Amino acid sequence: MSPQQPPAFTxxxxxxxxxxxxxxxxxxxxxxxxxxxxxTREAELAPLPWSSEQKQAFLASQFQAQRHHYRTRIVGCGFxxxxxxxxxxxxxxxxxxxxxxxIVDIALLPEWRGRGIGTAILTALQATADADGxxxxxxxxxxxxxxxxxxxxxxTEIADHGIYLEMDWLxxxxxxxxxx
Numbered sequence: 001m002s003p004q005q006p007p008a009f010t011x012x013x014x015x016x017x018x019x020x021x022x023x024x025x026x027x028x029x030x031x032x033x034x035x036x037x038x039x040t041r042e043a044e045l046a047p048l049p050w051s052s053e054q055k056q057a058f059l060a061s062q063f064q065a066q067r068h069h070y071r072t073r074i075v076g077c078g079f080x081x082x083x084x085x086x087x088x089x090x091x092x093x094x095x096x097x098x099x100x101x102x103i104v105d106i107a108l109l110p111e112w113r114g115r116g117i118g119t120a121i122l123t124a125l126q127a128t129a130d131a132d133g134x135x136x137x138x139x140x141x142x143x144x145x146x147x148x149x150x151x152x153x154x155x156t157e158i159a160d161h162g163i164y165l166e167m168d169w170l171x172x173x174x175x176x177x178x179x180x
Contacts, residue, residue, distance in 0.1 A: 008078060008096030012124040015117065018084075022092060025079040032081070032088040037063045039110050044143075070104060077104055084112070092121065100135040100168070101125055118146065122153055130171040139164045 011022055025033070038059045045055050070077060074095055082090040090108035094101060103125065108117060122136075129136045138155065140147050141163055150167055159166040 008094055008101060009092075009125060009128050011082075012120055015120050015124075020082060020084050020089070020117070022080040022082055025081050025091070029081050029088065033067075033091060034060065034063050036088075036091060036107055036109060037066070040107050074104055082108070090117075094125075097134075100137050101129045103136065103138040106138075119149060119153070122149070126153065126169055126171075129169075133171055135171055136169040138167050140167055141165075 009022075010016075011020055038056075041059060041062070045058070048055070050058070070079070070093060074093075076097075077093055077095040080092050080094070081088050082092060088109075089112050090106070092106050093104035095104050096102075106118065106121065125136055136155070138150065139161065140150060142165055147165070153169065155167040155169045157165045158168050
């Protein structure tokens with residue numbers, strides 16, 4: 001595992017007061033992270049005529065590939081688990097560059113989705129970036145329901161990468177910046 005970077009972001013007070021916090025991810029979190037990853041792929045895999053065992057094997061393989069990619073290709077990324085009252089609830093992987101905060105991954109367990117938590121995190125990330133004169137970037141799968149949220153919060157599509165859209169949000173007064 002790569003060394004943990006200092007946090008580039010802290011949760012907003014509204015979430016902290018509800019018992020949420022971010023903490024560095026550890027190897028002990030892998031079973032939770034695998035469960036979380038699987039929950040983000042359920043709808044995609046549901047129509048496939050695979051057995052439960054085949055789906056689990058596929059998810060495990062994809063999870064390991066994604067985990068390896070994030071840790072070997074994204075230098076300086078912070079890997080944090082979002083916890084609610086001591087229980088894992090999601091993850092936030094953030095790479096803070098000189099001109100933008102790049103959301104490598106953000107995911108919540110199904111029971112936490114649609115409750116305003118993602119919106120609170122994203123608007124707090126925007127406020128953090130704005131205070132530093134930075135933008136916020138993310139790659140979003142085209143079929144991800146959160147795409148509507150990103151658009152509503154002012155993220156714009158800057159590139160189409162097949163299955164993913166690259167989106168950016170620019171801080172007030174920032175006209176353009178190089179990726180970073």
